[in-house]
Amino acid sequence: xxxxxxxxxxxxxxxxxxxxxxxxxxxxxxxxxxxxxxxxxxxxxxxxxxxxxxxxxxxxxxxxxxxxxxxxxxxxxxxxxxxxxxxxxxxxxxxxxxxxxxxxxxxxxxxxxxxxxxxxxxxxxxxxxxxxxxxxxxxxxxxxxxxxxxxxxxxxxxxxxxxxxxxxxxxxxxxxxxxxxxxxxxxxxxxxxxxxxxxxxxxxxxxxxxxxxxxxxxxxxxxxxxxxxxxxxxxxxxxxxxxxxxxxxxxxxxxxxxxxxxxxxxxxxxxxxxxxxxxxxxxxxxxxxxxxxxxxxxxxxxxxxxxxxxxxxxxxxxxxxxxxxxxxxxxxxxxxxxxxxxxxxxxxxxxxxxxxxxxxxxxxxxxxxxxxxxxxxxxxxxxxxxxxxxxxxxxxxxxxxxxxxxxxxxxxxxxxxxxxxxxxxxxxxxxxxxxxxxxxxxxxxxxxxxxxxxxxxxxxxxxxxxxxxxxxxxxxxxx
Ligand code: GDG
Numbered sequence: 001x002x003x004x005x006x007x008x009x010x011x012x013x014x015x016x017x018x019x020x021x022x023x024x025x026x027x028x029x030x031x032x033x034x035x036x037x038x039x040x041x042x043x044x045x046x047x048x049x050x051x052x053x054x055x056x057x058x059x060x061x062x063x064x065x066x067x068x069x070x071x072x073x074x075x076x077x078x079x080x081x082x083x084x085x086x087x088x089x090x091x092x093x094x095x096x097x098x099x100x101x102x103x104x105x106x107x108x109x110x111x112x113x114x115x116x117x118x119x120x121x122x123x124x125x126x127x128x129x130x131x132x133x134x135x136x137x138x139x140x141x142x143x144x145x146x147x148x149x150x151x152x153x154x155x156x157x158x159x160x161x162x163x164x165x166x167x168x169x170x171x172x173x174x175x176x177x178x179x180x181x182x183x184x185x186x187x188x189x190x191x192x193x194x195x196x197x198x199x200x201x202x203x204x205x206x207x208x209x210x211x212x213x214x215x216x217x218x219x220x221x222x223x224x225x226x227x228x229x230x231x232x233x234x235x236x237x238x239x240x241x242x243x244x245x246x247x248x249x250x251x252x253x254x255x256x257x258x259x260x261x262x263x264x265x266x267x268x269x270x271x272x273x274x275x276x277x278x279x280x281x282x283x284x285x286x287x288x289x290x291x292x293x294x295x296x297x298x299x300x301x302x303x304x305x306x307x308x309x310x311x312x313x314x315x316x317x318x319x320x321x322x323x324x325x326x327x328x329x330x331x332x333x334x335x336x337x338x339x340x341x342x343x344x345x346x347x348x349x350x351x352x353x354x355x356x357x358x359x360x361x362x363x364x365x366x367x368x369x370x371x372x373x374x375x376x377x378x379x380x381x382x383x384x385x386x387x388x389x390x391x392x393x394x395x396x397x398x399x400x401x402x403x404x405x406x407x408x409x410x411x412x413x414x415x416x417x418x419x420x421x422x423x424x425x426x427x428x429x430x431x432x433x434x435x436x437x438x439x440x441x442x443x444x445x446x447x448x449x450x451x452x453x454x455x456x457x458x459x460x461x462x463x464x465x466x467x468x469x470x471x472x473x474x475x476x477x478x479x
Contacts, residue, residue, distance in 0.1 A: 005132055006049075007051035007130050008050070008132050008135050009044065009049075009136050010050065010135060011050060011138050011140065012124075013037070013053075013140040014054060014055055014144060015057065016055065016056050018033060018056070018073065019031055019033045019057060030066075032069060037140070040455040044455060045071050046071070048473050051071075051130050053127055054073070054075070055077075055078050081115070082118070082119055085116075086112070086116050086143075088313065088315050089107075089109065089111075090112035090113055092313055093106070093107050094108060095145075096279075098174070099142060099167055099169050100166065100372070100374075101167075101173065101373045103372045103373060104278050113178070113179055125154065127139075128154040128155045131158055134157050134158070134159070135158055136160075136161070136462060137160050138160075138163070138462070139151075139190070141164060142164060142166055145164075147162075148186060148188070148189030149186045149187075152189040161190055161191065161459070161462040162193050163236075163458060164193070164196070167374075168195050168204050171210060184204075184208055184212050187204070188221065188223065191227075192230050192232065193231045193232075194234045195234070196236060196376050197404060200233065201219060219232050228465075230465045234454055235401060235405060236375075237376075237378075237381060237446065238381045238382055238385060238451055239450065239451055240381075240451075241450070243358065243382050247358045247386035252358045252359045255355070256360075257363075260363050264342060267302035268303045268428045269304055269306065270289060270306070270367075270424070270428075271306050271360055271364035271368065271383075272285060272305070272306070272307045272309075273307075274369075276310060276322060278322050279373055281371050281414040282326060283326060283329060284370065284417065284420065285368050286305065286330065286333065286345060287417065288417055289344070289368075290345075291421055292424060292425065297425055300337060300339055300342045301342060304342075304343070304345070304346060305345045306345075307330075307345060307346070307348070308360065309326065309347070309349050310351040311351065357382070358386055361383045365393065365428065366392075366393045366394075366424065367393070368395045369395065369400060369402075372399060374399065374400040374402075376402050378402075380396055381402060384406070387443065390443070391432065392435065393438070394442065395427050405445050405449065407441075408438035408439075410423040
């Protein structure tokens with residue numbers, strides 16, 4: 001077991017990659033939570049006796065490190081206050097809206113900030129205890145932006161990487177943050193700071209130059225202590241092969257057929273799958289669809305919109321309001337436009353197993369992904385991976401990170417309702433040859449740049465960024 005300062009690779013993320021499930025008998029067990037990050041990191045974690053530090057969920061769950069599925073997991077407990085102030089507060093009430101173009105108004109509270117500092121310190125201390133000499137530590141996402149610096153103070157020998165899964169905003173927005181300098185300095189503790197898009201990296205470097213006053217050149221920051229920090233983009237991706245295999249399985253194909261039948265075998269099935277989040281543009285897309293029904297461009301007898309909205313951050317006020325608004329809109333649209341046995345929108349506020357997601361992707365003629373702002377958006381890439389027949393149309397917001405790669409999607413501005421209506425219709429009415437041409441090109445792109453390629457690119461660059469320590473990670477077997 002790789003404990004007590006012997007881990008060559010440490011992943012530090014807000015959440016552990018497992019969920020605690022309670023059986024009907026009352027017994028509890030851990031189940032790997034579905035997610036690209038675990039899939040990407042599992043092989044390299046195994047090859048390097050890696051350790052994952054993170055919150056197991058729940059309040060005050062104080063647990064010893066444990067092995068799960070060949071990974072060593074090291075839980076960090078959060079108190080009820082910390083969940084409220086660090087997690088729901090500063091992470092999801094301040095940083096999340098600020099980094100997503102102020103789609104909602106960020107709140108700035110000093111107690112939230114204090115809690116963010118405390119929790120970040122605890123994560124850094126734990127990583128410092130567990131990492132072997134000259135080890136590699138990879139810190140994930142917006143909840144832990146202070147960890148790189150705190151960790152470097154404790155362990156200057158480490159090679160430290162940071163990856164931000166959400167957008168990094170332009171200076172004009174970022175500078176609202178009362179603690180802007182501390183966040184920038186926190187990130188500068190890393191040797192390599194990774195972003196989804198080149199624009200995020202450029203925003204960061206510009207802010208460091210303007211606000212912290214360090215010299216920069218292209219993607220490099222020169223610190224006074226002779227250290228350099230590289231800021232670069234690494235667009236995250238999915239387990240392409242895994243999704244395609246799942247989509248090809250008999251059970252998923254059967255399930256896809258059952259879903260279409262249950263919906264009355266519509267000519268066009270539109271699909272949205274998102275966490276119920278105000279950044280995802282669910283409300284606007286449902287309105288666009290309902291106007292097409294109202295205008296007579298579509299008919300409930302042969303078109304239906306399935307919207308899966310996975311419950312998310314339900315204790316945060318903004319998310320409660322969003323849920324009520326969405327419920328009301330769906331009720332009104334179905335009340336006005338549905339017929340007996342033919343609702344216009346089939347709305348599911350629930351989360352589903354991966355198999356069901358794949359069956360939905362298989363069943364959908366038009367996948368609708370219309371965030372106002374999104375770091376990447378994996379749903380768009382998962383849909384593409386599941387369309388092994390080359391059919392299916394993707395309507396994609398210009399403001400999703402994935403729009404940079406998925407050029408052949410029907411791209412839309414989610415603030416432009418008429419534009420969105422036109423794109424939904426074009427996608428639904430496109431000739432099969434046109435759909436195939438676009439889908440084939442997108443499939444090639446995602447197949448080449450899968451999540452394993454993402455993790456390898458980041459870790460290789462981190463090795464390059466900090467060569468004096470000599471010790472490289474062991475490559476994944478077979479790569
Ligand atoms: C953040 C960034 C960036 C959703 N519902 C269910 C379910 N999901 C899975 C999807 C997909 C994932 O959750 C959602 O990923 P997204 O990328 O769409 O969005 P965020 O959750 O906002 O993720 C985002 C991402 O981090 C990675 O860097 O792309 O921009 O915001 O994989 O399939 N999975 C299952 N049941 C559900 O009900 N099994």
